Amino acid sequence: MRKFGLAILGLLLVISVSKAQQRSVDKIAGVVGSSIILQSDIEQLYAQYLAQGATLPPNFKCEILQNQLTQKILAQQAVIDSVSVKDDEVDAELDRRMRSMVQRAGGEERLEQFLGRSIIQYKDEIRNEIRESMVADRMRGKITEKISVTPLDVKNYYDKIPKDSLPSFNKEVEVGVISFNPTLNKEEKEMSKEKAEELRARVKKGEDFATLARLYSQDPGSAPQGGDLGFNERGTFVKEFSAMAFRLKAGELSPVFETDYGFHFLQVIERRGEQVHVRHILIMPQITQASVDRAKMKADSVYDLLTKNKKIDFSSAAAYYSDDKDTKYNGGMMLNADNVQTRSTYIPTDKLDPQVALVTDTMKVGEISKPILYTAQDGKKSYRIFLLKSVTDAHKANLAQDFPKIKDAAYNEKVNRTVSEWFEKKRKQTFIRVDPEYQGCAMVKRWMDSAPKAVAATTTTTDTPKQ
Structure with a gap:
């Protein structure tokens, strides 16, 4: 700092x-x-x-x-x-x-x-x-x-690359995940809700909202700003937060309400068309060992369904049971973080999460791992089941294995050429x-x-x- x-x-x-x-x-x-x-x-x-x-x-x-x-x-x-x-x-x-x-x-x-x-x-x-x-x-x-590329465009782009200039790709894997997050019951959440209610009561009695947010809010992004989130559109927030923020008038204080992040209360500072300026205080319930144990029991049960009883396939199990919103409707498949826009599921092994790499390194293609305890960067724990769907060894680029990547390159080349031609034309018409x-x-x-x-x-x- x-x-x-x-x-x-x-x-x-x-x-x-x-x-x-x-x-x-x-x-x-x-x-x-x-x-x-x-x-x-x-x-x-x-x-x-x-x-x-x-x-x-x-x-x-x-x-x-x-x-x-x-x-x-x-x-x-x-x-x-x-x-x-x-x-x-x-x-x-x-x-x-x-x-x-x-x-x-x-x-x-x-x-x-x-x-x-x-x-x-x-x-x-x-x-x-x-x-x-x-x-x-x-x-x-x-x-x-309006730019797009056809399969023929991709082939023509690939054919123009000199063979000795073709890029090399590292070993890649496709990995599926089913995540089981610890969930708290009503009794375990009560202490956090009471804390949020206490802070709201202090605001109503006249204490400064911003000061209390800096001292007690557990939202690391907004707490240093006194809970201020600035102006945002409706779709910026999770649905419960958005519903509350757009329901109130300027100056009004919300009741305590719950989202996936914990217990909040908010105050509307200003409304401007389809945007609202709010500040909030968040109290996050603390995960208990009992909730972690319950997550493990659920993970073990789903693992048995997948491997022993074989009553469900991995994709369906991910959609039905997984708590990972980024993958559950994608057959459970993890996306390449460096290529999210194209939704590529091929992840270079040197870019793979070290915890995931440790598990999948000894697995065979098609194998499903036993549930493991996974710790995220923010310290949150969950139990996860992994599927090693495919392994692609390091190789020179070719259309059969790398069509999505070559398609991206062909598209980007077409975009750059179109923009360059547009600028060339405009430069000839513009006083500079x-x-x-x-x-x-x-x-x-x-x-x-x-x-x-x-x-x-x-x-x-x-x-x-x-x-």
């Missing part, structure tokens, strides 16, 4: 100097159509990366300028194509970023000290940049939204001007080569309107 604080302080010193310079004379680093990019914008973004501890290449400011040129041209086309983002979407993104910054800085007051201004003021300052970035992302999505300092940048030079009337920029005062 101290390291981050020093980094933020250093960043803000850079920003302060940048803004002091900006009040006098500020160079225009680039012009794209009707928009300008100031040198101070580049310096500020550069300082942000430095503050995060990143090791930056010598030409990194060239990369920043290129990204800004890209963002400006996308945003301008978005106006023509009526692509936009709503105010509440921008607010939600601002709130998300502020929550992250507050958490890393160690609280709102500490962050505001670093910023030298209120969070509200800072959000107003960066709102336009956030909006433009979101609009640009949406425009990029529109450019590529770059300061001499950046004209030696290879990544920026191609913008100037194809742009009409590309000439050097000049120095100007910051009274120039920034669009």
